[in-house]
Amino acid sequence: MLILVINPGSTSTKLAVYEDEKPMLLRSISHRPEDLEKFEEVTDEFDFRRQLIIDELKKLNVPFTFSAVIGRGGLSKPMAGGVYEINQKMLDDTRNAIHKHACDLGCLIAHSIAKNIPGCRSFIADPGVVDELNDYARICGTPLMHRICIWHALNQRAIARRFANEIGKNYEDLNLIICHLGGGISIAAHDHGRAVDANNALDGEGPFSPERAGSLPAADLVRLCFSGRYTEEELLKRIAGQAGLMALLGTKDMKEIESRIANGDEHAKLILDAMIYHTAKYIVAEAAVLYGKVDAILLTGGIARSEYVIPRLRKRIDFIAPTYCFPGEDEMEALAGNALSVLTGKVKVKTYV
Ligand SMILES: Nc1ncnc2c1ncn2[C@@H]1O[C@H](COP(=O)(O)OP(=O)(O)OP(=O)(O)O)[C@@H](O)[C@H]1O
Numbered sequence: 001m002l003i004l005v006i007n008p009g010s011t012s013t014k015l016a017v018y019e020d021e022k023p024m025l026l027r028s029i030s031h032r033p034e035d036l037e038k039f040e041e042v043t044d045e046f047d048f049r050r051q052l053i054i055d056e057l058k059k060l061n062v063p064f065t066f067s068a069v070i071g072r073g074g075l076s077k078p079m080a081g082g083v084y085e086i087n088q089k090m091l092d093d094t095r096n097a098i099h100k101h102a103c104d105l106g107c108l109i110a111h112s113i114a115k116n117i118p119g120c121r122s123f124i125a126d127p128g129v130v131d132e133l134n135d136y137a138r139i140c141g142t143p144l145m146h147r148i149c150i151w152h153a154l155n156q157r158a159i160a161r162r163f164a165n166e167i168g169k170n171y172e173d174l175n176l177i178i179c180h181l182g183g184g185i186s187i188a189a190h191d192h193g194r195a196v197d198a199n200n201a202l203d204g205e206g207p208f209s210p211e212r213a214g215s216l217p218a219a220d221l222v223r224l225c226f227s228g229r230y231t232e233e234e235l236l237k238r239i240a241g242q243a244g245l246m247a248l249l250g251t252k253d254m255k256e257i258e259s260r261i262a263n264g265d266e267h268a269k270l271i272l273d274a275m276i277y278h279t280a281k282y283i284v285a286e287a288a289v290l291y292g293k294v295d296a297i298l299l300t301g302g303i304a305r306s307e308y309v310i311p312r313l314r315k316r317i318d319f320i321a322p323t324y325c326f327p328g329e330d331e332m333e334a335l336a337g338n339a340l341s342v343l344t345g346k347v348k349v350k351t352y353v
């Protein structure tokens, strides 16, 4: 069975074709900032990115005989983890969602390609809005709002299963703290296969990250909103996009920051060490969620490759549980595997309502 996998990111669109479990091709189409800047919202990039994918597949002579197209799920309404058949409700909610993220295009493009292929199904799996929070985690100190999570559910779960497999156990038998260190940093407590606590990595919760502000002093933020100095859009960018290392150091490229530090830049060192410090604090906090019974801490994402960050982070968290590193991400393989498990009847597909 031929499966097409689509994973749009902020600067690239990844695509892969699998023949059952076997990867036949993996491509990453890079987007120049000037090509994306002209679109007001990420969903406006739909035609542009869809056409690039189709052109690339045609160029590589890939037959359009897919049994399924699976995309990285978008930020529609919260849902339990699993594999979902894309339906009209999901498409509408993804297009109309308050939160915008390049992954929205995964769902929209997967459906649009699949619908033109006879017999082809379209899926998403473990989108960033997977919500398995416990009742305490939803509550914050005002009735005006409640906590939600937006996190790297797909990669965290893929890494969790990989780790469990490597040690000969089931993910569902383990208590894990997983930290995805990417452009955003998400941290979740996985209690026997359920992510009972996770941060909203997109919206200003958790540690600051390469391009996100993380948790901010709330009253200062309110005063800033009413200061007349910024529009709503500008301030939202100060929370996700023009925030974190990008705002504090003018770059989110970790290699560049590491080289500044190696050349004696004390300010860069202070900021990066602060990011490590806050990340460690949020990781350790998840141990309380699991009553201190933590089988392992798993670190993943692009920054898990950093020889500067990882040893310093480990030094602050190793006392909780053994820490393992899974640099990068397993998203393409995880998506393909999820589609295949539905096509072969191993997993029951869910309906988004
Ligand atoms: N070899 C490396 N050493 C140090 N840092 C690295 C390395 N490779 C990537 N990074 C850093 O990882 C970060 C990006 O991580 P990643 O690729 O996981 O993010 P993303 O896919 O853009 O966003 P996200 O993971 O939040 O969806 C950047 O700050 C980048 O500089």
Ligand SMILES: CCCC(=O)O
Pocket: 101, 103, 127, 128, 129, 150, 151, 152, 184, 185, 186, 201, 202
């Ligand atoms: C939906 C992925 C979460 C993030 O980018 O922070």
